[in-house]
Amino acid sequence: MKIHLITNCTNLKKSNIQGKIQLKNLIGNNSAQTIVNSWCDKLEKAEQKVPANEVYAGDHWKVAKSIIKPNLELWVLSAGYGLIHNSSKIGSYDATFSSGSENSINKTGLSNSEWWDTLHQKRSADVLKVESLHSLVSTNIGDVFFIAASPDYLKVIQNELQQLVLEQKLTNENFFIVSSKHNINKQLIPFFLESKADFCSTLKGGRVSLNIRLAKYLLDETEVNIFDCKRVIDKYNDLEKNAIKLLVKNRKKLSDEEVVSFVKKELDIFQGAKVSASMLLKKLRNENLACEQKRFSRLLKELL
Structure with a gap:
């Protein structure tokens, strides 16, 4: 049995990787389909490719890499590449599901979910080591899936998660979602563990890495080939019970x-x-x- 930890990518990329690909350079008079095709072509021909765990930077990614152990596989929800393994070789890029950036997906004319679905149809699954989230779960029945992601990234995979729950491939025994407060589909609420700001005093670090820090806390001391879902829930409940209320300043x-x-x-x-x-x-x-x-x-x- 393995644990598959799935987390979102970060806007921060290491600066020593040559030939960063930026979505903003494709946005203009091009159709959405042309943008996706051009984007995938540029990714495939990236000037320099290195393992994903050497591309991302910042506190979130530092914590994510620290969780890796023999029975845990780390996967990345990437706005630029789709779902990838942390060892998949990729180029440096700028694309985000968050609005307000010049590299936001919504500026292509596609919704985040439409971009995600189209990207997985166009990209090379062999190179990136997985076809889709649905296929990852379907081919690893008996493993545990732990998603620690921001609301923007969680939203784009909700349909796949709902389908997997309907197919009973994701259950209360093998599936957890860690994210901040989010208008999540009611079908997924039984699996949802909210990363509350009050947890910062115990888990340390900033808000930007709170989801992955909570995942690390809940998965800490999990032994190889042994996973106790009740222990995860108990740890979460104890954390919630003992959390120090965060004082909100009116800034x-x-x-x-x-x-x-x-x-x-x-x-x-x-x-x-x-x-x-x-x-x-x-x-x-x-x-x-x-x-x-x-x-x-x-x-x-x-x-x-």
Whole structure:
């Protein structure tokens, strides 16, 4: 028996990989079908390909890699590639299911779910080591499937998950979903474990890595070839019971323009010295100002 941990990719990619492919360069007067075809062609011909676990960066991915052990396979929900194994060789790319980015999937004319389905029809399953999420589960009956993903990524695989539940390939014995509060389909609610902000005091780290940190906590000490679903539920219930209530500060939410202005001012102060996104965001929040971590990182990246 194996545990298949499925988590989302990250916007942060390592900068030493040559030839980054950006979705924004294909968006324009092209039809949605042309964009998908061109995208898959560019991915196939990527200048440099390395294992996925060497492409992604940031706290989320660092935690995800730390969970890998002999009986656990790590899979990635990638907006650019679809479902891939962490060892699949891929190029560096920019594409996201999150709205508001110049590389957002919704700018292609397709919904996130339509893009996901079309991508799996066009891509090379042999190279990426799996045909689809449905085929992964169907060919590994008896294994455990643990999904730790953000709501945007969870939404694109909901239809496949519902079908697998209907086919009784995913059950209360072998299936868990870890995500933040989400309008999840009622059919999937019995498998849902909410990653609540109150857990941060115990699990440490920022909100952006909370889903994968909760998964690590629940899977920690799971022995090879032994999986106890009751133990997972008990650990979650104990965590929820003992969580320290997070104090919510009434910060002023900033627009993109205001965030950029703040960052420019801070960078001028540092006068070229190296400064991290987390340091700048902490300073912004200490001034009782608000910006979601993923949005802040994106704006900083675009500015630099």
